[in-house]
Amino acid sequence: MTRPSRGERGVSESVQWALVVPVLLTTLLAVIxxxxxxxxxxxxxxxxxxxxxxxxxxxxxxxxxxxEQAAGEVTRxxxxxxxxxxxxxxxxxxxxxxTAQVDLVVDLGLGRVSGTANVPREQLT
Numbered sequence: 001m002t003r004p005s006r007g008e009r010g011v012s013e014s015v016q017w018a019l020v021v022p023v024l025l026t027t028l029l030a031v032i033x034x035x036x037x038x039x040x041x042x043x044x045x046x047x048x049x050x051x052x053x054x055x056x057x058x059x060x061x062x063x064x065x066x067x068e069q070a071a072g073e074v075t076r077x078x079x080x081x082x083x084x085x086x087x088x089x090x091x092x093x094x095x096x097x098x099t100a101q102v103d104l105v106v107d108l109g110l111g112r113v114s115g116t117a118n119v120p121r122e123q124l125t
Contacts, residue, residue, distance in 0.1 A: 033104055043079075045098075048116055051087070053119060056119050063094065082100060083100045085098050
């Protein structure tokens, strides 16, 4: 087995870096993407809770608009777009589902996130 000459040692190190750097950059991008996705998922869940609480204390005629307004404020603050808010009132309960789009660099169909909150309607006396 022959030893590489002194001038060829840098070539093998360059090849090692050429193989390692793309793996490191891909891992870094994946971690950042995961963080953005988790932030979006948490934001729509908080928006659903805010919308449900706003709808629970409002009278039935204004509950939908209050829920949409509260959920919209939370999602805008979280940087999400294409927000949809669905409000359902049944048997003294309010259910709010918020769906939004998260901006991902590589979207593999995971950019659409949603959250649901179900709370009892407040009884005004």
